[in-house]
Amino acid sequence: MPDGDSLAGPLDPAPDAGWVAAGPRMGFFTDTSVCIGCKACEVACKEWNDVPASGFDLLGMSYDNTGALTANSWRHVAFVEQSPPTGHDTPGTRFLGMPGPRPPGRDTGVEERTDFRWLMMSDVCKHCTHAACLDVCPTGALFRTEFGSVVVQQDICNGCGYCIPACPYGVIDQRRGDGRAWKCTLCYDRLGAGLTPACAQACPTESIQYGPLDELRERAATRVAQLHARGVPQARLYGHDPNDGVGGDGAFFLLLDEPQVYGLPPDPVAATRDLPRMWRRAGLAALTMAAAAVAAFVGRSS
Amino acid sequence: MSRQPRVGDLFRRFRQRLDGPAPHDVPPAGPGRARPRGGEELRVPEAEFTSYYGRPILKPPVWRWDIPAYLFTGGLAAGSSLLAAGGQLTGRPALRRAGRVTALGAVTASAYLLIHDLGRPARFHHMLRVAKPTSPMSVGTWILSAYGPAAGLAAVAEVATWLPERGAAGRARRLLPPAGQVAGLAAAATAPALATYTGVLLATTAVPSWHGAYPHLPIIFAGSALASGAGVGLIAAPCGQVGPARRLALAGAALELYGARSVKTRLGLLSEPYTTGAAGRLLRAGRALTVAGVFGALVARRSRVLSGLSGAALLAASVATRFGIFHGGVASARDPKYTVVPQRERLRRRQADPD
Numbered sequence: 001m002p003d004g005d006s007l008a009g010p011l012d013p014a015p016d017a018g019w020v021a022a023g024p025r026m027g028f029f030t031d032t033s034v035c036i037g038c039k040a041c042e043v044a045c046k047e048w049n050d051v052p053a054s055g056f057d058l059l060g061m062s063y064d065n066t067g068a069l070t071a072n073s074w075r076h077v078a079f080v081e082q083s084p085p086t087g088h089d090t091p092g093t094r095f096l097g098m099p100g101p102r103p104p105g106r107d108t109g110v111e112e113r114t115d116f117r118w119l120m121m122s123d124v125c126k127h128c129t130h131a132a133c134l135d136v137c138p139t140g141a142l143f144r145t146e147f148g149s150v151v152v153q154q155d156i157c158n159g160c161g162y163c164i165p166a167c168p169y170g171v172i173d174q175r176r177g178d179g180r181a182w183k184c185t186l187c188y189d190r191l192g193a194g195l196t197p198a199c200a201q202a203c204p205t206e207s208i209q210y211g212p213l214d215e216l217r218e219r220a221a222t223r224v225a226q227l228h229a230r231g232v233p234q235a236r237l238y239g240h241d242p243n244d245g246v247g248g249d250g251a252f253f254l255l256l257d258e259p260q261v262y263g264l265p266p267d268p269v270a271a272t273r274d275l276p277r278m279w280r281r282a283g284l285a286a287l288t289m290a291a292a293a294v295a296a297f298v299g300r301s302s
Numbered sequence: 303m304s305r306q307p308r309v310g311d312l313f314r315r316f317r318q319r320l321d322g323p324a325p326h327d328v329p330p331a332g333p334g335r336a337r338p339r340g341g342e343e344l345r346v347p348e349a350e351f352t353s354y355y356g357r358p359i360l361k362p363p364v365w366r367w368d369i370p371a372y373l374f375t376g377g378l379a380a381g382s383s384l385l386a387a388g389g390q391l392t393g394r395p396a397l398r399r400a401g402r403v404t405a406l407g408a409v410t411a412s413a414y415l416l417i418h419d420l421g422r423p424a425r426f427h428h429m430l431r432v433a434k435p436t437s438p439m440s441v442g443t444w445i446l447s448a449y450g451p452a453a454g455l456a457a458v459a460e461v462a463t464w465l466p467e468r469g470a471a472g473r474a475r476r477l478l479p480p481a482g483q484v485a486g487l488a489a490a491a492t493a494p495a496l497a498t499y500t501g502v503l504l505a506t507t508a509v510p511s512w513h514g515a516y517p518h519l520p521i522i523f524a525g526s527a528l529a530s531g532a533g534v535g536l537i538a539a540p541c542g543q544v545g546p547a548r549r550l551a552l553a554g555a556a557l558e559l560y561g562a563r564s565v566k567t568r569l570g571l572l573s574e575p576y577t578t579g580a581a582g583r584l585l586r587a588g589r590a591l592t593v594a595g596v597f598g599a600l601v602a603r604r605s606r607v608l609s610g611l612s613g614a615a616l617l618a619a620s621v622a623t624r625f626g627i628f629h630g631g632v633a634s635a636r637d638p639k640y641t642v643v644p645q646r647e648r649l650r651r652r653q654a655d656p657d
Contacts, residue, residue: 007436058313061355068357078354136506138439139428158428159421161364162439165507165635170360179421260642263354267645267652271506271513272436278502278516285501285520286494289384292528292553293490296546297388 006130008273010242013129013250017144025148026191027250028200028208029216030122031223032262033235035207037063037120041075044202048187049074052175062118068263069123071175074184075199078262080119121262122208124199125150125171125184126239127250132270133163133172133181141181148213148250149186157181168246168268186250213250220254232256238264245269351646353638360508362635368419370628372412373500374530374621376446377523379408380497381531381554383453387490388546389535390483397547399460400538401531402486406457409450416446438503445499449492455485497527504631510641511565511634514572515627518564522627525557529592530620536599536613544609548599551616555596558623562589565627571643576630584626591619 006016014022045051054072059065062079069076127149134142134150141156142163152172159179163172172183187197195201200210209216220237227235234256239249245268259266353359363369386401388394417426430447434440459482465475501520504512512519528550535547562585566576575581598612634640 056309058310059355060313060315080354132506132508135434135436136439138432138434138437138443139425140432140434141428156425156428156431157422158425160429160439161419161421162437162507164361165363165509165512167361168508170358170508173361174364174421181421258352260352260359260638260646261354263357263359263638265359265641265645267649268508271508274513274516275436275502275506278505281517282498282502282520285498285524288521288557289380289494289497289524289528292557293384293388293550296532296549296553297392299546299549 007135007275008130008247008270010247011129012148013131013144013247014146014148019144019146022146022148024212024214025250026186026211027127027148027213027216027252028124028186028197028210029220029252029254030124031207031209031220031254032119032121033223033227033232033254033256034205035077035120035122036205037077037079037118038204039066039077040202040204041122041199041208042066042073042077044198045075045184046073048190048198049185051182069125069169069171069173069183071173071178071182074124074182076123078119078121078123080121080257080261082117082119082257082261117256119256119262121253121255122199122203123262123264124251125186126169126246126252127184127186128270129242129247129250130270130272131246132166132168132272133183135270135272136162136166138162145186145188145191147186147188147191149188149191150250151185151188152181152183154180154182166271168265168270216252220252223254227254245273351639351642353642357638358636359638359641360510360635362632363507363509364421365419365628367625368415370625371621372415372419373523373624373628374526375408375411375415376500377497377527377620377624378530378534378617379405379412379449379453380493381527381529381550382408382534383449383456383486383489383493383531384528385531385535385547385550386456387486388550389543390486392546394539394543394546396539396543397535398486400534402453402457402460402482404531404534404538405453405489409446409453412446413450438499438506442496442499442503445492445495449489449496452485452489452492456482456489458482459485493527494524498524504627507631508641509631509635510644511569511572511575512627512631514569514644515565518561518568519627521557522561522565522623525554525559525561526620526623528554529558529595529616530554532599533595533613533616533620536602536616537610538613541604541606541609547613551596551599551612555592555616555619558592558619559589562623562626565630572634572640575633575637575640576626579629579633581626581628581630581633584622584629588619588622588626591615591622595619 052072059067062081064079066073066076131150139156139158141153145151157180161174163181172181175182196210200208217240224235224237236255238255238259239252242248382401382404386398389397417423429443433444459478462475462478465471498520501523505516505519532547532551532554566573595612595615598608602608
């Protein structure tokens with residue numbers, strides 16, 4: 001049972017949740033600078049975890065026809081088509097037309113051609129240090145594993161839906177026709193057997209790296225420094241800071257633009273951080289209510 | 303499952319949006335997001351921000367109409383129990399009877415709505431596996447578990463006089479009224495918690511306009527619960543006993559109006575969802591009905607009809623307010639603006655002044 005101190009700030013979540021012989025905290029480092037948008041992670045995740053099909057549609061969002069992380073998509077590759085900041089074209093997302101057999105702009109002639117960059121990012125559940133979904137779950141279906149990840153026990157979940165608006169990243173979701181909440185498990189079953197999660201295993205460019213979180217953080221810091229030295233000043237880490245609003249993520253990222261460009265919140269906060277203050281406000285309101293009722297009846301008799 | 307949309311429908315709609323005038327909720331994405339410089343012509347700059355194809359960052363709540371309806375019935379039960387306890391202690395049987403019976407009806411409806419909203423209703427009892435202070439829903443489950451039976455026993459005690467005087471039924475007839483007195487007081491003791499925890503329930507989410515409103519939601523819900531309880535009294539009680547209900551209506555309405563005003567004016571950008579669209583209309587209707595109900599209750603000294611109408615207006619006001627607060631939050635989760643802009647501001651302030 002978390003006390004007031006474990007609602008915010010840096011900590012090691014597995015021992016905090018009561019694991020006595022927990023190993024190092026495991027997680028993902030997703031380096032988007034080497035992502036090629038192959039979606040092997042999406043496919044591997046679906047295959048291994050037997051995640052149902054999410055239905056096929058063209059979304060008009062570059063090569064992204066998955067749309068978002070949902071109950072049926074536990075990895076989501078985002079595609080952003082950008083003009084350069086100092087470009088001669090109007091700023092903003094550029095639509096490059098339907099995917100064709102040849103590179104965009106090849107058929108339009110030199111004068112029509114513009115510079116652009118293509119950002120790709122494989123998004124996933126962040127396995128927060130202070131996981132709001134886990135804290136608000138009223139059945140105990142969501143739990144902290146010995147690897148520090150957050151997993152839904154599907155035989156317990158009764159589909160109350162509280163975890164869904166609680167997640168500051170919009171990750172966990174209710175599956176239609178099933179009613180329960182589903183999300184990435186960090187391949188809890190594979191981890192137990194000493195294997196790498198399916199998405200990281202399938203990633204051909206090591207954009208998705210799996211390992212002990214401390215090690216990944218060091219590797220990420222080195223990579224950012226390297227990119228800065230090579231003249232990519234936009235490179236930044238996201239979710240690596242144990243002092244942020246969720247106590248740091250178990251799955252963090254190297255991004256090449258601001259988080260919101262990829263559909264990530266710029267400064268996520270676990271709402272449970274404010275619980276003591278919120279309960280105090282509710283207590284005050286309850287006392288006011290009781291006092292009003294007493295006053296209404298002891299006031300002058302009618 | 304019956305009719306699958308044609309493949310590519312979303313894509314076609316996206317193209318239409320690009321060709322037509324861009325709606326304000328799909329802002330330009332990409333790196334050129336600096337505010338225009340030297341723009342004397344700019345008055346209040348529209349909050350500019352980047353998003354991923356205008357898609358929401360958060361998942362809006364999956365709760366259907368059941369949950370705002372429960373916010374009302376839970377509050378109604380709490381308000382009615384306070385009214386009943388007041389009636390019980392000050393010798394106003396009409397208020398006591400109406401309060402107890404309404405409380406049982408409302409708490410039964412609450413249980414139905416809460417279970418009906420679950421993705422797996424047959425597993426509702428899994429809520430009773432744990433008691434978690436970090437989960438307002440778990441806290442609420444236990445509050446309801448304490449309140450429900452007490453409110454039920456108090457209401458059942460009201461029918462004791464219908465029982466025959468002999469045998470086991472006769473014993474029940476003698477035992478029920480004192481048990482009802484104790485149960486009625488127990489229900490009233492837990493009622494304020496039942497009415498206000500729902501404020502924390504909504505606020506402990508990432509939904510921007512709910513979490514931002516955490517200081518105000520319990521006040522609104524407490525006021526709304528008192529006003530709806532008072533509404534029951536105004537409808538049910540004869541003129542001779544209606545005085546406390548009238549004062550309760552005044553207190554409840556004052557709290558409800560004060561709280562609703564706070565969320566509409568004191569949250570900055572996050573107030574916007576409460577003033578526009580369906581939520582804005584509902585909250586405006588709630589305010590009008592509250593004012594009408596209180597006014598009617600105060601002038602209806604001798605008229606039971608006017609009293610009853612005022613009570614009905616207060617009940618309707620409570621429904622409108624609950625649905626308004628609910629839909630305001632849902633709207634704020636659907637538009638990435640309400641997630642990105644306040645968070646970016648917070649980040650900027652922290653970077654400017656790290657302490």
